[in-house]
Amino acid sequence: MDTTLPLPRSGYTLPVFACAGAVAALRCLLDSGDRSATIILDLLNPPQPADIPIAQLAPLPDGSVLAITHSDPGDNLDLTRHTPIWSLVAWGQSDQPEPIQIEGGEGVGRQVNQANAPAIYRYARALIIHNLTPLIPPGKTLRVTIILPEGRALGDRTSNAAFGVVEGLSLLGTAGLSEPLSAPGQLDQARDVLRDKAARYRHLVFCLGENGLDLAVQLGIEGDRRVKTANWLGPMLVEAGQLGVAGVLLLGYHGKLVKLAGGIFHTHHHVADGRQEILAACCAAVGVELPLVQSILTAKTVEAGLEILRQQEAALAQLVYQYMVDRIDERAAAYVYAHAAQSLIVGTMVFDRQRQIVAQSHLAKDLFNQVLVD
Structure with a gap:
């Protein structure tokens, strides 16, 4: 009997469904008899077509057309699964600045650091313009308005607020495919990538997701040296140790990597959290006074706890950050040795929601120089 697990199924990111709905609505706006059940899109990245089903389509009394799709992220642990995406399309004004004006309606988050602009990012806008023009x-x-009826409630369950997005979800992503990085079968594919790169580089950079991958390039790190680990940091570090990699630079958001300081090496929130508890423990370890430790422990989110710490005293916050990243190095190296009986040098760099580096361990400074030169 063949016991091989099937490869995890890829799905699509939210911008793809928003765009498909906009295309269906525009076609109906042009011809009320066009009620396409499926829309074929050019994903741009990757440059391939995608067939997206349209759940509902209706002209509205004001002359606009509403199309509804449902998110399908593939075999991934994704809270947006099956969430409805509404695409409302109407003729625009002759004097509007762009031929296609893209707006965010209910459930699309606001970027508080960008004058409350809707959280509809570059890829989503490019995809819509490319397919509708x-x-x-x-x-x-x-005029294209994207509405996420469940977006406000779902947004409260994400870390969006840590990145300055409030009151909804983001139409985020740099590509159309949603790779199931949380699905067990995807770990094998990530390991294959790691094996290939370990054969060519002595030092590598591990990034959980797109924010880290983008920042690595901005910091001058060669793109091919990056490895996307998603939430599988533990198994990927062990694999690196077994492959004889000399060192791994961890580059990630501080509110995520803090888990490693507490020995949590699968970082998906469905597996474990404890971030406030770990942050409070880091504070206690460097001598933060008990009332402040208690305030951080009872904060609603780790980001709120970090803000309490920053407001108290900048130097104190930096001391806690430094302890945290050095502790991550120690726990990561110990984790690899315990599971692979191999030594691996691990250095940690963490960034904030503005993608600014806020702390780096002592080992990270040396590793950063290594990944730039060897």
């Missing part, structure tokens, strides 16, 4: 008649403009 060829359909617009000469002399016409469009």
Whole structure:
């Protein structure tokens, strides 16, 4: 009997469903008899087509058309699974600044650091413009409004607020495919990538997701040296040790990597959290006074706890950060040795929600120089 597990199924990111709904709505706006059940999109990244089902489509009394799709992120632990995405399309004003005006409605988050602009990012906008522009008649403009009816409630369950996005979800991502990085089968694919890179580089950079991957390049790190681990940091570090990698630089958001300081090496929130508890323990370890430790422990989020610490005293916050990243190095090296009986040098760099480096361990400074030169 074949016991091989099937490869995890990929899905699509939220921008893809928003765009598909906008295309279906525009077609109906052009021809009320066009009620396409499926829309074929060009994903741009990767440059391939995607068939996206349209759940509902209806012209509205004000002359606009509403299309509804449902998110399908594939075999991944994703809280947006099956959430409805509404795409409302209407003719625009002749004097609007762009041929396609893209707006965020209910459930699309606001970027508080960007004058409350809707959290509809570059890829989502490029995807919509690319797929809708060829359909617009000469002399016409469009207004596209994306609505996420469940977005406000779902946004409260994410770390969006830590990155300055409030009151909803983001149409985030740099690509159309949603790879199931939390699904067990995906770990094997990540290991294959790691094996290939370990054969060519002595020092590597591990990033959990897109924010770290992007920042690594901005810091001057060669793109091919990066390894996307998603939440599988423990198994990926062990694999690196077994492959004889000399050193790994961990580059990640401080509110996520803090888990490693407490010995949690699978970082998905479905597995374990404890971030406030770990942060409070780090504070206690460097002598923060008990009332402040208690305030951090009872904070609603780790980001709120960190803000309490920053407001108290900048030097104290930096002391806690330094302890945290050095502690991550120690726990990571011990984890690899315990599971692989191999030594691996691990250094940690953490960034905040503005993608600014806020702390780096002593080992990270040396490793950063190594990944730039060897």
